[in-house]
Structure formats: C-alpha cells, structure tokens
Amino acid sequence: MKNFVFKNATEIIFGKNSERFIGSKVKKYADKILFCYGGGSIKKSGLYDRVVDSLKENEVEFIELSGIKPNPRLEPVREGIKLCRENNIKFVLSVGGGSAADTAKAIAVGVPYEGDVWDFFIGKAKVKEALPIGVIITLPATGTESSNNSVIMNEEGWLKKGIATGYIRPTFSIMNPELTFTLPAYQTACGAADIMAHIMERYFTNIKNVDLTDRLCEAAMKTIINNVEIVLKDPENYDARAEIMWTGTIAHNDLLSTGRIGDWASHQIEHELSGQNDIAHGAGLAIIFPAWMKYVYTHDINRFVQFAVRVWNVELAYTSYEDIALEGIKKTKEFFQKIGLPVTLKEGNIDESKIEEMADKCTNNGTQRVGQFVKLNKEDVINILNLAK
Amino acid sequence: MKNFVFKNATEIIFGKNSERFIGSKVKKYADKILFCYGGGSIKKSGLYDRVVDSLKENEVEFIELSGIKPNPRLEPVREGIKLCRENNIKFVLSVGGGSAADTAKAIAVGVPYEGDVWDFFIGKAKVKEALPIGVIITLPATGTESSNNSVIMNEEGWLKKGIATGYIRPTFSIMNPELTFTLPAYQTACGAADIMAHIMERYFTNIKNVDLTDRLCEAAMKTIINNVEIVLKDPENYDARAEIMWTGTIAHNDLLSTGRIGDWASHQIEHELSGQNDIAHGAGLAIIFPAWMKYVYTHDINRFVQFAVRVWNVELAYTSYEDIALEGIKKTKEFFQKIGLPVTLKEGNIDESKIEEMADKCTNNGTQRVGQFVKLNKEDVINILNLAK
Numbered sequence: 001m002k003n004f005v006f007k008n009a010t011e012i013i014f015g016k017n018s019e020r021f022i023g024s025k026v027k028k029y030a031d032k033i034l035f036c037y038g039g040g041s042i043k044k045s046g047l048y049d050r051v052v053d054s055l056k057e058n059e060v061e062f063i064e065l066s067g068i069k070p071n072p073r074l075e076p077v078r079e080g081i082k083l084c085r086e087n088n089i090k091f092v093l094s095v096g097g098g099s100a101a102d103t104a105k106a107i108a109v110g111v112p113y114e115g116d117v118w119d120f121f122i123g124k125a126k127v128k129e130a131l132p133i134g135v136i137i138t139l140p141a142t143g144t145e146s147s148n149n150s151v152i153m154n155e156e157g158w159l160k161k162g163i164a165t166g167y168i169r170p171t172f173s174i175m176n177p178e179l180t181f182t183l184p185a186y187q188t189a190c191g192a193a194d195i196m197a198h199i200m201e202r203y204f205t206n207i208k209n210v211d212l213t214d215r216l217c218e219a220a221m222k223t224i225i226n227n228v229e230i231v232l233k234d235p236e237n238y239d240a241r242a243e244i245m246w247t248g249t250i251a252h253n254d255l256l257s258t259g260r261i262g263d264w265a266s267h268q269i270e271h272e273l274s275g276q277n278d279i280a281h282g283a284g285l286a287i288i289f290p291a292w293m294k295y296v297y298t299h300d301i302n303r304f305v306q307f308a309v310r311v312w313n314v315e316l317a318y319t320s321y322e323d324i325a326l327e328g329i330k331k332t333k334e335f336f337q338k339i340g341l342p343v344t345l346k347e348g349n350i351d352e353s354k355i356e357e358m359a360d361k362c363t364n365n366g367t368q369r370v371g372q373f374v375k376l377n378k379e380d381v382i383n384i385l386n387l388a389k
Numbered sequence: 390m391k392n393f394v395f396k397n398a399t400e401i402i403f404g405k406n407s408e409r410f411i412g413s414k415v416k417k418y419a420d421k422i423l424f425c426y427g428g429g430s431i432k433k434s435g436l437y438d439r440v441v442d443s444l445k446e447n448e449v450e451f452i453e454l455s456g457i458k459p460n461p462r463l464e465p466v467r468e469g470i471k472l473c474r475e476n477n478i479k480f481v482l483s484v485g486g487g488s489a490a491d492t493a494k495a496i497a498v499g500v501p502y503e504g505d506v507w508d509f510f511i512g513k514a515k516v517k518e519a520l521p522i523g524v525i526i527t528l529p530a531t532g533t534e535s536s537n538n539s540v541i542m543n544e545e546g547w548l549k550k551g552i553a554t555g556y557i558r559p560t561f562s563i564m565n566p567e568l569t570f571t572l573p574a575y576q577t578a579c580g581a582a583d584i585m586a587h588i589m590e591r592y593f594t595n596i597k598n599v600d601l602t603d604r605l606c607e608a609a610m611k612t613i614i615n616n617v618e619i620v621l622k623d624p625e626n627y628d629a630r631a632e633i634m635w636t637g638t639i640a641h642n643d644l645l646s647t648g649r650i651g652d653w654a655s656h657q658i659e660h661e662l663s664g665q666n667d668i669a670h671g672a673g674l675a676i677i678f679p680a681w682m683k684y685v686y687t688h689d690i691n692r693f694v695q696f697a698v699r700v701w702n703v704e705l706a707y708t709s710y711e712d713i714a715l716e717g718i719k720k721t722k723e724f725f726q727k728i729g730l731p732v733t734l735k736e737g738n739i740d741e742s743k744i745e746e747m748a749d750k751c752t753n754n755g756t757q758r759v760g761q762f763v764k765l766n767k768e769d770v771i772n773i774l775n776l777a778k
Contacts, residue, residue: 001631003404008397014647015392209628211616212636215608223601239598242390246647247601255644258403258635 001209001259008253010146011172014246016238018176019136022051022093023058025172029132030091032061034084036076036104038068038096042138045182051095051136063087065103071274071281072099072106074154077117080107084131093134098142101135105150105168108133121152121161130167136174139183140245141191141282143198143252145173153275160275175249177241185232189339190282192228192244196221196335197285198251202262204296204303204373210260217256218310223247225311228339265371266292269381272358279348286336287348291388293329296374301325345388355385390648391596397642399535400561403635405627407565408525411440411482412447414561418521419480423473424451425465425493427458427485431527434571440484440525452476454492460663460670461488461495463543466506469496473520482523487531490524494539494557497522510541510550519556525563528572529634530580530671532587532641534562542664549664564638566630574621578728579671581617581633585610585724586674587640591651593685593692593762599649606645607699612636614700617728654760655681658770661747668737675725676737680777682718685763690714734777744774 013021026033035055042048055062065080083089084107094104108131110117119125137145144150148169151162183191203217223243230240250256266288273284297304301321308314308328316324333343342348345355359381362370366378376384402410415422424444431437444451454469472478473496483493497520499506508514526534533539537558540551572580592606612632619629639645655677662673686693690710697703697717705713722732731737734744748770751759755767765773 001404001628001635003407005400005402007400011394011396012647013394015390018392209632211628211632212609212612212639215612216605216639219604219608220601223604227600239390239600242648243598243600246390250601250605250644255639258401259631 002207002261004258006254006258007166008146008169008255010170010253012146012175012249013172014175016176016178018174019047019050019179020054022134022136022174023054023056023060025174026055026060026091026093026134027058029134029171030089031059032087032089033063033091033093034065034080034089034104034107035062036065036068036080036092036094036100036107038066038100041182042095045179047095047136047138047179062093063089068096068100068103070097070099071153071160071278072103072151074118074152077103077106077110077152080104081110081117084111090131091134092131093136095136095138097137097139098144101137101144101170102142102150102152104133104135105130105144106152106163107131108168109163109165118154120163121154127163127165127167130165132171133168134172134174135170136179138179139187139191140180140248141194143195143248145170145175146249146253148254149252151271158275160271173249175245177238177245180241180245181236183235185235185340187280188231188235189228189341190280191248192224192339193282193286193336193341195244195248195251196224197266197282197289199256200289201264201267202256202260203307204263205260206300206373207260213256213258213260214306220247220251220256221311225335232339261372263371263373265373265376268370269358269362269384272362273348273350276354276358277348277350279350283341283348286341286343287345287350287388288384290329290333290336290343291384293332294387295380295384297325297329299374304328345385352389355382359385390598391650393647395643395647396555397535397558397644399559399642401535401564401638402561403564405565405567407563408436408439408568409443411523411525411563412443412445412449414563415444415449415480415482415523416447418523418560419478420448421450421476421478422452422480422482423454423469423478423493423496425454425457425469425481425483425489425496427489428456430571431484434568436484436525436527436568451482452478457485457489457492459486459488460542460549460667461492461540463507463541466492466495466499466541469493470499470506473500479520480523481520482525484525484527486526486528487533490526490533490559491531491539491541493522493524494519494533495541495552496520497557498552498554507543509552510543516552516554516556519554521560522557523561523563524559525568527568528576528580529569529637530583532584532637534559534564535638535642537643538641540660547664549660562638564634566627566634569630569634570625572624574624574729576669577620577624578617578730579669580637581613581728582671582675582725582730584613584633584637584640586655586671586678588645589678590653590656591645591649592696593652594649595689595762596649602645602647602649603695609636609640609645610700614724621728650761652760652762654762654765657759658747658751658773661751662737662739665743665747666737666739668739672730672737675730675732676734676739676777677773679718679722679725679732680773682721683776684769684773686714686718688763693717734774741778744771748774
C-alpha cells in the first residue's frame with residue numbers, strides 16, 4: 001500500500017425530498033448566488049420550481065446561467081465568471097447532471113483568478129482558491145457531486161480537458177434518487193458505465209497489497225452490476241436507483257484511490273471519442289474499456305483473474321489463468337451490451353478513419369504516454385482503437 | 390435505504406514516517422497545544438521524541454497530560470480542561486491509542502463549556518462547540534481517529550458512557566502502520582475484534598435494500614479476517630498492518646452506516662464487562678458478540694445466511710437456512726478464539742455472579758432496552774450473558 005492523504009469534506013444530504021433543504025443550506029453561505037442548470041428537464045420535472053421556491057423562502061437572490069450542455073463547454077464557464085464578478089456573487093449552485101456541476105466548479109475557480117480560466121485546464125496556472133459550490137445532482141454518473149474534478153470542453157480545437165483540485169469539492173451535495181426516475185434508459189446505462197469505469201480505472205493498479213480497497217472496489221462494482229438491470233426494467237424502483245446513486249459517489253470520491261495509483265488511460269482515450277464525436281462519455285467508455293482490457297491483461301494476469309473471479313463470479317477451472325481473465329473481460333463487454341450500450345466504434349458511430357488522429361491528440365502528437373497500469377504510446381492507443389472496431 | 394446525511398472532514402495522513410508532519414500540521418491551528426498521551430510506550434518506541442522534536446522545530450509550545458489509561462477515566466479529562474483554560478490553549482493533540490484520543494476529544498468539548506464535562510455524557514447538556522483535535526493513532530481498534538465518538542469512564546460508580554457529535558471528529562489524523570509493529574499479539578487481536586464489532590454492529594440492521602453498504606461491510610470484514618492472522622505470525626508485516634489500520638478507520642468513520650440503522654447492543658452490554666472488570670474492550674466484544682448472535686439470529690435469518698455465505702464462505706446446502714446461519718456464528722466465534730481472545734465469561738475472568746447486576750446497569754435498572762436490530766430488555770441481556778458463560 002502506498003502512503004496517502006485522504007480528505008473529502010463534502011456533506012452528502014441523501015434521500016427522498018432532500019432538495020427541499022436547498023434554500024436553507026445555501027443561505028448559510030450566501031445571500032446571492034449563481035444558479036447553473038442545463039436544459040428544460042429540471043423545468044419539466046418541477047425541480048426548478050421547487051429550488052426557486054426554496055431559495056425565495058430563504059431570501060436567497062439568484063442569477064441564472066442556463067442551457068449548459070452535455071460535454072460542458074468553455075463559453076458558459078466564461079459567462080458565469082463574468083456574471084459572478086458583475087454581481088459580486090460568492091457562491092455557485094448547480095442543479096442537474098455532471099455538466100452543470102462541472103461548469104459550476106470551473107466558474108468557482110475562475111472568479112478569483114485574474115487570468116483566463118482555461119489556464120487551469122492546460123496547466124498554465126494552479127488553482128489556489130475557489131468559491132464554495134453546492135450541488136443538486138440528478139444524474140448518477142460522473143461522481144462530480146463529491147469529486148475534485150471538473151472536465152470542460154474548449155470548442156476551439158475540440159479540446160476536452162480536466163482539472164483536479166480539492167478546492168472544487170462541493171461544500172454540500174443533495175442527492176434524491178427520485179429525481180433519477182425519469183432518466184431515459186440510455187442515459188441510465190451511460191451513467192452506470194461511467195461509474196463502473198471510475199472504479200475499474202482505480203482497480204487496475206500496479207500497487208501490490210491493496211486488499212481493503214480492492215474489496216471495496218469489488219463491492220461497488222457488484223452493486224452497479226446487480227442494480228442497473230433492475231432500474232432498466234423498473235425505472236421507479238427507489239431502492240435500486242438509490243444504490244446506483246450512492247455507488248456513483250463512492251466510486252469517485254477518492255476513497256477507492258487510497259493507497260493505490262489508478263490507470264485512467266481509458267478515460268483519456270475516451271475523451272477523444274466524446275470530444276470529437278459528441279457521443280456520451282459513458283457510451284465511449286463502454287467501447288474503450290473492454291478493448292483496453294484485452295490489450296493489457298497479460299501485464300498482470302493475476303489481477304485480471306481476481307477481477308473475473310470476484311466481480312464476475314467466473315468459476316472456470318484454474319487450469320488456465322488466461323481463460324479466466326478473458327472470461328472476465330468478456331463478461332464486462334457483455335454487461336455493457338446487455339444494458340444497451342455500444343461496445344464497438346461502429347456501434348458508437350465513430351468514424352474509424354479518425355483513429356490515428358484521435359491517438360495523436362490523446363498522446364499529444366505522440367510525445368506523451370497515457371495510463372499508469374501500462375503506459376501506452378500512440379501506437380498502443382491505435383492498437384486499442386483497432387481492437388474496439 | 391434510509392435517508393441520511395454524511396460528512397466526515399477528517400484529513401487522513403497515512404503511511405510510513407507520516408508522524409514527521411505533526412509539527413507543521415499542528416502549527417496551522419495553534420502555537421500552543423495540550424499534548425495528551427498514555428504511558429511509557431510512546432517514549433520507549435521513540436515516537437514521543439520525534440513528536441516533541443517536530444513540535445519544537447515548528448515552534449509549537451505544548452503542555453503535557455500524560456498517564457492516560459485504557460478505558461480512559463474522567464479525572465484526566467477534567468485535569469486537561471483545567472490545563473487548557475489556565476494556559477489559554479485552543480488545540481488538543483493526542484498521541485497513542487484510542488484512550489488518549491477519547492480523552493482529547495472529551496477535553497475539547499469540555500473547555501468551552503461552563504458546566505461539568507460529564508453533563509455531555511449523561512445527556513444533561515448538548516455539545517455545541519469544541520476545540521480542534523489532532524491525532525496520531527498507534528492502535529488500530531476504536532476508529533476514534535475519524536469517528537465522532539468519545540467513551541469515558543467515570544470512576545464514581547464505574548459508569549462508562551459515550552458521546553457522539555460531529556464537533557469531535559479530529560481535524561487530522563496521522564496513521565503510520567509501522568507504529569503498530571510493536572503491539573503485543575493480545576492487543577492486536579483485541580483491536581481486530583473491536584474493528585470487526587464496529588462493522589457487525591452496522592451490518593445487523595432491519596433496514597432493507599442496503600446493498601452497497603452491506604457489500605462494503607463484507608469487504609471490510611474479510612480484510613480484517615485475512616490480515617489479522619498474518620500480523621500475529623509476522624508482526625512487522627507492513628502491508629498487513631496497513632490493511633488492518635485503514636480498515637479500522639473505515640469501520641467507524643460512518644460511511645458504513647449510511648442509509649442504515651446499526652444495532653449496538655453488544656457494545657452496550659460489553660461496556661458493563663469492561664466497566665466493572667477492566668477487561669479490554671475488544672476481548673469483551675469477542676465474548677458478547679457470538680452470544681448475542683445466537684440469541685437474535687432467528688429475528689432475520691436471511692441476514693445471518695448472507696453473513697455466513699458472503700463473509701465466512703459457508704457452503705452448506707441450502708436445505709436448512711438455520712444450519713447456514715449457525716455455521717456463520719460458529720465461524721465468528723472460532724475466529725476470535727483463533728486469534729487468542731476469550732470467548733466466554735469464564736475465559737475472560739468475568740464474575741458470573743454479577744450477570745444480573747450487569748444486566749441491571751446496562752438497561753438502567755430494567756427501564757431501558759438496548760439495541761436496534763432486536764430491542765433487548767433486562768431479561769434478554771441476562772439470557773445473552775448466560776449464553777456467554
């Protein structure tokens with residue numbers, strides 16, 4: 001086990017009707033806030049009205065920043081920063097999915113910074129402060145509700161980049177599984193794939209003797225596997241929705257990283273898919289992860305055997321470790337298929353002629369390697385993308 | 390799953406040599422602190438000197454409160470409060486096991502309170518503030534390093550009582566598994582039993598659909614089961630010590646309580662054992678828990694079957710759920726025996742003639758019930774203690 005520092009102070013307010021606390025929670029931090037959200041879904045569901053009522057009841061003024069899209073863009077971030085400065089706003093609230101939250105986080109670091117916020121994303125500046133952030137999350141997927149990450153897309157060059165800093169962990173996150181009842185099946189499945197990927201990125205590590213976190217990862221993966229099919233059949237099953245939602249947070253709140261080094265190559269490769277093709281991030285991960293596994297499993301076959309046996313209950317004879325490992329990978333791919341996700345570039349409508357271009361961007365023109373479990377060069381990325389055809 | 394609020398902001402600094410950061414960590418909060426510790430073990434191991442050097446290097450003044458005993462007493466708490474007030478001290482550091490930390494926590498709530506600190510423990514007053522606390526923990530057991538609990542013994546009447554409040558979660562906890570290398574086998578085993586008990590208290594719940602936290606609990610229990618025997622044979626095995634230490638924190642940092650209601654009867658009954666007999670808390674739990682299980686398992690046999698199958702790998706035919714459940718209980722008891730703990734009152738040198746007296750105190754003269762999974766009256770407690778003979 002590696003030495004580590006772990007701190008995650010986000011307050012989670014979880015359960016039925018928990019959004020009714022929003023006004024009183026926000027009021028502790030500010031009288032005037034920026035209120036970020038996406039499209040019409042929170043209006044259609046009535047959530048927008050409940051939030052506005054609660055804010056008004058608690059005499060919290062708000063300026064709105066709406067229309068935030070999936071794969072959140074840089075422009076609304078800049079607009080939000082401007083709004084906060086012009087209106088002397090010191091608190092950012094996001095209501096909706098990961099895109100609204102990631103936008104809020106980027107705004108929160110941008111407001112106190114003199115330069116352009118994109119500087120943080122390209123490593124030109126380091127985050128040293130941020131406004132406090134509150135979140136109501138309606139899509140279990142990115143784990144942004146208590147993570148230290150924000151991923152933003154710069155339309156200039158279609159660059160999708162992330163920052164990671166403790167300053168952007170939300171002060172509080174409100175999570176009501178009922179708010180996920182109306183999620184379409186495809187979005188539910190994409191969220192589940194994203195959650196699985198967050199765990200798998202951490203699971204495949206070269207650090208030895210990480211017994212507890214291995215088992216915690218396996219527990220979280222089994223919870224997703226067992227509950228996502230339930231909600232696809234029965235979208236208003238509160239308990240299964242709640243399991244998925246809470247697992248989505250645990251998957252990415254850094255507990256499962258303690259003492260280990262994750263891989264993250266699949267995420268980096270996927271960013272090129274969703275960066276260039278506007279495919280959902282979770283769907284992109286369902287395509288990339290099984291291909292990545294097939295490409296790297298011989299690097300540590302014991303780990304892939306453990307994954308197959310403990311997560312997928314593979315019970316083949318131990319005469320061939322390779323067979324067991326491959327069976328685990330097969331079951332991973334079948335799981336993504338079963339929940340309705342694409343598992344090949346073709347199924348994801350990804351233009352195969354762009355494989356080299358994607359590999360190029362992913363490795364910064366072949367100058368950088370991606371991943372920690374196996375450090376992949378441009379050639380490796382091309383091979384993985386070819387395996388995903 | 391039940392609605393819940395979860396927040397745990399303790400910063401964990403985990404790993405080899407992590408205690409070298411103590412001076413700089415403390416300095417962020419105070420220039421003058423109260424430094425609580427137990428007996429000579431931290432002096433013998435050299436830890437005391439390293440802490441003092443680091444404090445001095447960082448120009449942190451300290452007043453010492455030493456000699457804190459296992460089952461920590463109220464008198465040193467009062468003394469510590471006096472010292473803090475007289476010296477205008479605003480930060481409490483504990484170095485050592487759970488007793489030093491629990492003493493530090495009690496001091497931290499006592500200093501800003503006008504009345505007697507025992508008021509909090511008997512429910513006469515409610516904690517509304519506390520000094521910040523820092524911890525270096527050397528015994529993986531109580532989980533106090535990031536819990537909201539403190540348990541103190543009032544020698545007047547040998548009353549062992551606890552408080553639970555977010556105000557006493559340590560600001561930071563430093564955890565170096567190397568500091569546990571010299572723990573005697575018996576103390577190591579008692580710590581493991583305490584950790585197992587913290588998880589089992591949460592595991593046995595009446596709340597349905599708690600899939601993720603069930604699995605996280607099982608992951609944590611399996612980690613203890615698999616690693617404690619390693620360290621008993623090989624006390625300087627860093628990795629196994631690290632697994633136990635980190636699991637000890639996770640077992641009691643409230644993550645495993647999210648969405649569920651734990652039982653805690655065994656802890657309450659055990660407090661009478663260690664309150665009156667000065668037996669180690671972990672040893673008392675090894676005696677009580679299997680007896681409690683035997684007494685209550687029919688209340689929810691499915692849960693005990695899950696426990697047997699998933700935690701203890703019981704593979705009996707599913708012709709009799711009862712047999713499977715009982716086999717899981719048997720394996721729990723055998724585990725405690727195998728690691729060298731007493732599993733009967735006799736083995737623990739507990740005076741059996743005091744059973745009624747203990748049951749009396751535990752249930753407040755028969756007026757209160759203990760436990761949530763099954764609410765036990767005085768008669769039930771007597772029956773459990775008789776099963777533990």
